Amino acid sequence: MELWQAILLWLAGCAGRFVIPYVSAGFMAVGEANDWKAWPAWEWKLLTAFILASGAFVATLLSPAMRELLITMAPETIILAGYVGQDLGRQVIKAIPKKPS
Numbered sequence: 633m634e635l636w637q638a639i640l641l642w643l644a645g646c647a648g649r650f651v652i653p654y655v656s657a658g659f660m661a662v663g664e665a666n667d668w669k670a671w672p673a674w675e676w677k678l679l680t681a682f683i684l685a686s687g688a689f690v691a692t693l694l695s696p697a698m699r700e701l702l703i704t705m706a707p708e709t710i711i712l713a714g715y716v717g718q719d720l721g722r723q724v725i726k727a728i729p730k731k732p733s
Contacts, residue, residue: 638702638710639693645714646685649722650678685721689714 654672661670692698702710 633703633707635699635703638705641707641710642689642702642714642717643686645711645716646682646689646718647714648711649715649718650682654678681718681722681725684725685714685718688721689717 654674658671661672662668664670693702705713
């Protein structure tokens with residue numbers, strides 16, 4: 633597998649971590665209200681989490697050993713790693729204490 637293909641698979645898994653729940657919640661809301669206007673508004677914090685996780689991923693690609701490991705992994709494993717990596721990133725962000733206002 634080429635490195636660019638592995639990166640695209642990882643990004644697909646990473647995006648799936650917030651796209652799948654958003655779409656699922658949207659369909660649930662539309663189904664309950666029986667109106668497409670019930671679709672929930674987009675939350676930009678989801679895109680921010682994706683950008684942060686992607687930055688961490690790019691940092692790991694600086695290591696030649698990690699690049700080699702990535703291109704030898706099965707496609708399903710790469711997608712799952714992106715999905716789980718996004719979830720771990722969100723948990724880390726949530727654990728950071730908020731400043732008192």
